[in-house]
Amino acid sequence: MPHHWPEDTDFALLELDVIDRNCPVCGHMMYICDHRHRHFFTLDGPVHLVSKLNHCPDPCCPGHSKTKSPEIEPTIALPGWGIAWDVFCWIGHRRFSRHASIPQIRADLHDTFAIDLAVTGIANYIDRYQAMLAARQQDPETLRRLYHQTDSLILSIDGLQPEKGHETLYVVRELTAKRVWFAEALLSATADEVRRLIAQAKRWAEDLGKPVALWISDKQDAFVTGIAAEFPAVPHRYCDNHFLRDLAKPVLEADSHAKVQMRKKVRGLRGIEQSVLTHRRDATPVEPPPPPEPESAVTETLLSADLCPAEDDPAGDVVLDYCAAVRGILNNDQGGPLDPPGLRMADALDEVRQSIQRNLDVKKGGSRRSN
Ligand SMILES: [Zn+2]
Structure with missing residues (x-):
């Protein structure tokens, strides 16, 4: 949804050039053929961005019918966004690190930075932030580097209810690296659904080429049966924390x-x-109160x-x-x-x-x- 900018908005002007101006096909020096204008919010105020688009001057070159955008542009704001990366990261941090609600984030953006975003817009950015976060968290190459020196894995699974009335979020963690591997909200936590998550953990461990030494959980029935089926030889221990909590009651x-x-x-x-x-x-x-005395x-x-x-x-x-x-x-x-x-x-x-x-x-x- 395009943002409506008031007439008197005070934009900072930012112009971007293409840095590498050689035609990628024939190597000719490219010319500026068009300008693309966009407006978006940054934490420092609204920006009017002018991107100078280049193309090859040779009409016979395939590079002539294509335009090249400044390389820097996506590092400031992704295409189609009404906010720059700094606002995007700020929203993501408020949501996932500070657990702020969307109306709270909206009010803070307005009060602190004079940034007016709609609730649906913020929800949309949060979805993208979450997707990026998950992709980074699950990146196989990052994981391989992280587990390079690990001999064996200790896995745990637990069901969390983030907010009352929400479906339970099942989280699979690896405990030697203290890392959340993945989490999925299951509408119906049947034994089959839970087993699917455990099978996914098995594939991850296989991809890493590391043996699983131990499973830890609160030993719900679905965990017990699922883990026994997917990891027949791996011990499954009661989680200390759950054990203590149950005993403490x-x-x-x-x-x-x-x-x-x-x-x-x-x-x-x-x-x-x-x-x-x-x-x-x-x-x-x-006694009667004493009369006032000199110091x-x-x-x-x-x-x-x-x-x-x-x-x-x-x-x-x-x-x-x-x-x-x-x-x-x-x-x-x-x-x-x-x-x-x-x-x-x-x-x-x-x-x-x-x-x-x-x-x-x-x-x-x-x-x-x-x-
Ligand atoms: Zn060319």
Whole structure:
């Protein structure tokens, strides 16, 4: 869809010449026979590109009826594009690296670069970007170079759901090079469809001439049967990550239950704190507010404040500190399946209990508290 440029658009003018002007057929010096005009967006603003087209001056030469375009042009913008490569790469990066939605990309292009593209146009560029990315990722020559020194391959397959309601994307990865080999969205993940992907991985491995040492997956039925059929002698192991995640579920459920029980048992912090504060308030003599004093007297006032009964309550301080520590422990939800929060809570509460016990033991002996 051609872009509608407003009348007052301020285009930067760019003129391109053919660099090699020898006729490819007869070698004559070619002449300029026409100019091609195009307009497109770059990140630096709109461009008016003038390409000088050449042809052979000899009417008898087959080079006469053909025109040659400047070699540089496709490195700035591909034919038919309304954007230059820099905008194209920016869109692709936003979509695939930053996971921005098309409306977001459209708004950012407008706000940051004053580039107005339609939603369908952006979707179209994203499709092309994805095709280029996939082609590069799957380029056999690149792969051969990458796997040149690899002895054997470890393959994995997994089904991902990129967004809720979308069909599942099946991804085949090779783990020694940490590389996605290919991915395909399967509308119906029947055993036959999944097996087709596994067979494709087999062809890739054969093309590379490398043996497959291991398959890793979450062991869905279709994976188990497909891999057993295509790779009969290759071991198929449970993926660590899936294994841990599946195992973690009951562990974290039990841990969460334990936390609830501990919180039920360790309560009444507010009551303890209030009794300390009430005790302090009752012990503080009610004084009229002191009259404003000159600066030299301030230090003296601060010193005398230390003698105030409410400040001189070390036992109360200790009680409040313990309450704060216990509250911190009860509110701490950090930790994962390998370091469950409930176990951390139990350990921390136990330390507090031992600390209090040490204080009680010291008090029985008649000396002061210790931590
Ligand atoms: Zn010619």
